[in-house]
Amino acid sequence: MKKPTDNLFADSIVYSLDTAKQTEYDNLLQESVLLLQLSGEMTFETSCDRITATSGDIYLVKKHQFIKTTKTPKNNEYYKALMFILKEDILREYALEKQLETIVRYHGQSNILMPESAYLKGFFDSLIPYTQNAKDLDHPLSVLKVKEAIELLLLLKPDLRYFLFDFSEPHKVDLEKFMQTNFKFNVPIDNFAKLTGRSLAGFKRDFNKIFGMPPRHWLQNKRLTEAHFQITKQNKKPSSIYLELGFESFSHFSYVFKKQFGYSPRDIRQNIS
Template sequence: MKKHTEHLFSESIVYSLATAKITEYDNLLVESVLLLQLSGEMTFETSGDRIIARPGEVYLVRKHQFVKTTKTPKNNEYYNALMFILKDEILREYALEKQLDSVAKYQGKKNILLPENAYLKGFFNSLLPHVQEPKTLENPLSILKVKEAIELLLLGKPELKNFLFDFSEPHKIDLEKFMLANFRFNVPIAKFAKLTGRSLAGFKRDFLKTFGMSPRQWLQYKRLTAAHYELEKKNKKPTSIYLELGFESLSHFSYAFKKQFGYSPTEVTNLNKVQNLFYISAEISPKG
């Protein structure tokens, strides 16, 4: 798949533009993101949500989660979105400037569809002319724009204070529960370690105690087992599942699958076809 194109106005503002082809990628969000969908659709999946952002919708996406993103052009238009990366350093600076009180640890929804807000809409519209001239939003103007976005978010929904200004790091969480919920994401082992609140060495050590094998071995085994289930029980095609299950290419998936089970993914799908034909013929054949 052709990679998407992103114009980086600054370290905090990104204008994302793709070709007419669908693009997919996995990522670990280390900063929260404010997203305006301009054209096309963005589907983003986390361990707890599957959301489709449509033109005109504004989402606030919480940091410290894996995201599987699919960007899809629609109606013969390029995919198009504008994103604000809400960096902790800018949020901390804003909190100091406004002398905000300490906040409680955020426990709410991680992905929020914001209600229509005339002020926020006007703010985003004011940025669109900069799409043609990216250099006009270089620092320090970009930082001012991010702070303006924060101001408008709090004006429309004051309860977002905890969402924005909770700077706590992931604590050491249940490793087994976390991995079972997130094994499909194709990200480096170090990023799994970070979100479980462990160093890479500590993660590998705890992983071996929990699962009896290394992270890479377990991820391969778990993804292939899930793939076999999808092919056999849900009649899915190899081409429709290999990316969902964290494999970078169909050839890599097919090779690993055959090495694990002794037969290829297509052999499973072909067997399903034969069995389905058998059942159909048995149902329509004359009785007695």
């Protein structure tokens, strides 16, 4: 069977092909992306959305979000997708060329399903030949393709300029509310700090004031409490939830669970059965 591939065109355009279900947990989107689902499905979960992109769907996904993704082949076809990484330097260059205003902070929807468009379809179709030979699309050409994508997005929805050209850093947010919403994402502490608009030192200081304990301690307790609830009240299998709740391995999850509650996750399942 052909191995899955992720071809990166000059750090701007990614072509993904997978023959089996692939799950990628807990990433921080550093740049906004434009996704075309060619075949199969991609399910992506952020703190505010859980979305399944099916064949033909085009999504615009905002930067500065935690994200979990699952790629699934369907109907005896490979999983295939094209993804544009809308890098800030290219967006700034485009805005400068077009003399666009770039100081307005965006407050709208973070994940946008684009309407059907012959322009976008034709544009993506023009890229298919390059998926067979990534080296044919060199850096200058890939930058032009990204700018063409930006041009088409603005042609279809002019208000997307606020989405695309918001270059501000995350502002300071309600830390308690943010952590209660995002505790399931297994990312470095400095990523939590970044998305709450704080330095790492400021994040740890504010966190201790609010929760009375260090972030790592609180995160583990919160994840374990949620795991206990899902196993006992929602009858979920421990093996199906440990990754979704931010634990790196089942063995580690079982160990800290038993240490916290005095019995293992499997003991609960056996008692329920």
